Amino acid sequence: MVPIRAMLAEAGVTEQQWRVMRVLHERGPSDPASIARDACLLMPSLTRILRGLEAKGLVARTPHESDRRTFWVRITEAGEALIAAHLDESNRILAELEDRYGRERLDRLLDLLEELAADSARSGGLAPREDV
Amino acid sequence: MVPIRAMLAEAGVTEQQWRVMRVLHERGPSDPASIARDACLLMPSLTRILRGLEAKGLVARTPHESDRRTFWVRITEAGEALIAAHLDESNRILAELEDRYGRERLDRLLDLLEELAADSARSGGLAPREDV
DNA sequence: CGGGTTTCGTTAACAAGTGCATGAAATCGG
DNA sequence: CCGATTTCATGCACTTGTTAACGAAACCCG
DSSP, X not given: OHHHHHHHHHHTOOHHHHHHHHHHHHHOSBOHHHHHHHHTOOHHHHHHHHHHHHHTTSEEEEEOXXXXXXXXXXXXXXXXXXXXXXXXXXXXXXXXXXXXXXXHHHHHHHHHHHXXXXXXXXXXXXXXXXXX | OHHHHHXXXXXXXXXXXXXXXXXXXXXXXXOHHHHHHHHTXXXXXXXXXXXXXXXXXXXXXXXXXXXXXXXXXXXXHHHHHHHHHHHHHHHHHHHHHHHHHOHHHHHHHHHHHHHHHHHHHHHTOOOOOOOO
8 A cells, every 4th residue: 555655654654543433434533442453453452542633633542431440532623624634535545446446346356355354353354454 | 364463473474574485486586576566575675684584594595597696495395394394274264264264255355366467467456555 | 239240441562574674695687 | 997876774763553550530239
């Protein structure tokens, strides 16, 4: 995913940080354990990644109402801005890829990958490493 | 690729080292630059990975006949043994995956991925990160 | 209630890779 | 022969995966 990685580098975010941002964008405010599950990260990694994102002001944590062991992680406005900006960029790259590789095949491929990912998650087997 | 990673850990090889081993297995004796290209690694990474593999006695270097800047990297007998052993293991894991996910879909998926990889290589776009 | 157990996030420490800049040797071309 | 180029190696900063241990909070049950 070279081009995507380059884009992220420019934005000052690592791949995993971006992964977490996307998960948060999809899920809305979440607790760390859920994020780790969805982003296929171990908690120690997530801790570090969240620390980084927080330092950049892209996410913020708000205390959980009833459970003081955990908390909510949510995207800040700056974070949403970054998402908006780079989802565009990401789509541009995807379009280019589509151009070269063919829309129809790409769709089939992504469908299959999604099925595989779903299936693997169910049985706890594979873990996705990278996505567009 | 959790199960594969576990298998490799048991064999005392990292993912990237295994990647290099596979490339060598396919290509036969090669020079570092070609390996780096095929394994999608930068030379600095490859240098270190080769150092590791050499230390484990899985690969060996033989001097190039005419160009003393470079050399040939080849798999040792121990290396081939490891490949043989874990290609079996790998196939077992693959079979399991096939079981869960369905032979036919898996074939389609791998076909598409191969096309995509070929296409990307041609235009220098994407780089594969991991494979079964 | 109260003590053991479980859950949850954090920290520390180590191994491994990445990317970049740089270095050093060998080769090539004029 | 000399400078440019090629090819691999190194050092450094940074990120991540992994494991183990920890501390706090919540839960459960006698």
